[in-house]
Every structure is written in structure tokens, then in C-alpha cells.
Amino acid sequence: MNRRSFLYTSAALGAVRPSPAAAAKDSLLEKVAEAALSMQRHSWEQGILAQAFLDMGDRERVILMAKSAIVEKAPDGRLAAIGGGATDPAMGGAAYWRAAELTGDPQMQQAARGLIEFVLKKAPRAADGTCYHVFNAPEMWSDSYYTTPPFLAATGHYDEAILQIDGLRKRLWNPEKKLLSHIWDDASRQFRRQAFWGVGNGWAAAGITRVIAALPAARQAERERLSAFLKELLDGCLAHQRPDGLFHDALDQPDSFVETNLAQMLAFSIYTGVPGGWLPASYRPAADRMRAAARAKVDQYGFVQGVCGAPTFDHAGVAAEGQAFFLMMEVASRLRVGA
Numbered sequence: 001m002n003r004r005s006f007l008y009t010s011a012a013l014g015a016v017r018p019s020p021a022a023a024a025k026d027s028l029l030e031k032v033a034e035a036a037l038s039m040q041r042h043s044w045e046q047g048i049l050a051q052a053f054l055d056m057g058d059r060e061r062v063i064l065m066a067k068s069a070i071v072e073k074a075p076d077g078r079l080a081a082i083g084g085g086a087t088d089p090a091m092g093g094a095a096y097w098r099a100a101e102l103t104g105d106p107q108m109q110q111a112a113r114g115l116i117e118f119v120l121k122k123a124p125r126a127a128d129g130t131c132y133h134v135f136n137a138p139e140m141w142s143d144s145y146y147t148t149p150p151f152l153a154a155t156g157h158y159d160e161a162i163l164q165i166d167g168l169r170k171r172l173w174n175p176e177k178k179l180l181s182h183i184w185d186d187a188s189r190q191f192r193r194q195a196f197w198g199v200g201n202g203w204a205a206a207g208i209t210r211v212i213a214a215l216p217a218a219r220q221a222e223r224e225r226l227s228a229f230l231k232e233l234l235d236g237c238l239a240h241q242r243p244d245g246l247f248h249d250a251l252d253q254p255d256s257f258v259e260t261n262l263a264q265m266l267a268f269s270i271y272t273g274v275p276g277g278w279l280p281a282s283y284r285p286a287a288d289r290m291r292a293a294a295r296a297k298v299d300q301y302g303f304v305q306g307v308c309g310a311p312t313f314d315h316a317g318v319a320a321e322g323q324a325f326f327l328m329m330e331v332a333s334r335l336r337v338g339a
Helices: 003-008 027-037 043-056 059-071 088-103 106-122 149-154 158-172 198-214 217-238 261-276 281-295 320-333
Strands: 139-141 183-185 190-193
Touching (some): 027 320, 088 106, 158 217, 217 261
Antiparallel strands (some): 139 183
């Protein structure tokens, strides 16, 4: 792709960003951002935090995150290739691509092209084209809704983004519960983890949101179809919302721990979708409850407590994605109609 290709995609890359002016003056956002930057990060954590800075309009941090991602570049084109699954590095794809555009740096542009080439041509995938989440097993995870689809849509590969969403839905979606199971094994044709993991459903809601935001007006039919899917998913999750605005780690298992990040992920999706015109305003009160609950979880150091915790994600704790989705939720909340 040439220089023109980078310029062409700028509108899609920034499709869900409001003006950064208010965010830049918000001391709570800055405290959470600083805490996030102190955390050790794997590939997906580097990427999702870079995306949060892109949403905030923080050009300097987006560029810094992209340049540091190049340091850990794998021969196959993956960036920030530390830990995680095969497609996890793509979580930062839109931010890295935008950094390459902003700087005009040939090394960054080459790295961004290498990452999209990995996603399109080298990532392990099923016969129908749906990417596997890991290298060593033919598994689809609900996390994958946020790995490749937003990056593909942001760079104009709309058909491929929708193919990934549909392929994951075919395997993970429970139409009765209106929820996604966590992990499907394509070899055994059965679930490796059938549980309705809250954060996994949150990855899906946020990923679908970003794809809808990136689709051009000519793709109205696809926007409407994805919006209908997003509404079903939101309804399925909100059916399990606790009185305090939060959710259990496994949505329909009240004996699992209470978790913070799903609330942030769904609030981000709603705050983006309502002013975007693909979600009705009736969802906003639920987002307000979730946002209030999440804000109450920020400690004196800026860490969002009670999210699905790193490094094992089987307990309430802190995690880079919990920091990132707080930032994205807060920025998206400024998109209120009339604000």
C-alpha cells in the first residue's frame, strides 16, 4: 500500500473519536492513563491501550505505543509480539496504522503494512476463512471479535471484517441466551469453554461497535444487520446486570466473582452507538449505571479495581484492558447528544 492508502483510511481510523479537548483536561482520565502505562503488557494489552489513546486524541502516546510495538516485531509481521494468541497483536492495528499515517515514518508504515498482511494472509484460519485465535489449536475465542475485525474495517477491508464476525457468530452464539460462549474447538466440533464469559461478550460488543462505526454509508444493509446483532448481544448481557450495575465473570453464574470491565465495555458500545444512530437512546440509562459503577472502582492510584485480573484472568484484579476500556468509556461518554 502506498502513501495514498494511509491517507485514505484516516477517517475510518478516527470514526469513533470525539474531540479530545475535554478528555485532555480530565484529571481522572490522566490518572488512569498513567497507571496503565506503568503496567507490564502483552500484545493485546499494548494494542488496546494504544487504541484508547487514539480515542483520546493523544497523538504523542499513540506514536510512542506504535514505535515500541515495532521493537517486538515478529518475522511474520505481528507487532508487540509478546505473549497472547495469533491474532492478539491486531488489537492495536488501527492505532499503529494511524501512527504511521501521522508520522509518515517509512519504518512505521512498513510495520503497519506487515501487520495487515499477517491478518489477511498468514494468520491461521478455518476453511471458511475465520481466523483461529491461537497458533497451536483450531480454536475460535469470543476475544477474537476485537482482534481482527476492527483493524480490518478501519483499513477498508470491510468484507473480511464481516466474514470474521459471521464466522465467530456461527460457532459461539447461543440464540436463546443471546450470549456468546468463550472457546470453540473446530477440530472436535465442540466447546472447549462453553461458559458465557462476561469480558468475552464485552470484547464482541466493542469489536462490533468499531466495525459498524467504520462501515461507509454504502454499506447500510450490513450496518443494520450488525446493529441488530449488537442489540441482541446487549440485551443478553443486560439481562444479567446486577443491582450495583456490574456483572458476574460468567454472566449466568452468580457464584462467579463480580467483575468491572464488562460494564465499561458495554458502556463504551452504548455511548458510541446511540449518537452514532445505530442504537436507540433507551440504552443510555444502562450505560450511565455501568459507568457510575466503574468510576467508583478507580482507586487512589488510578487503577480500575475488580476487572478480570491479569495475568490469569480468573479473579477480580487489575489489567491493562481494564484501564483501556475505562478511558474509552469515558471518552465515548462525551458523545452524548447535545453535549
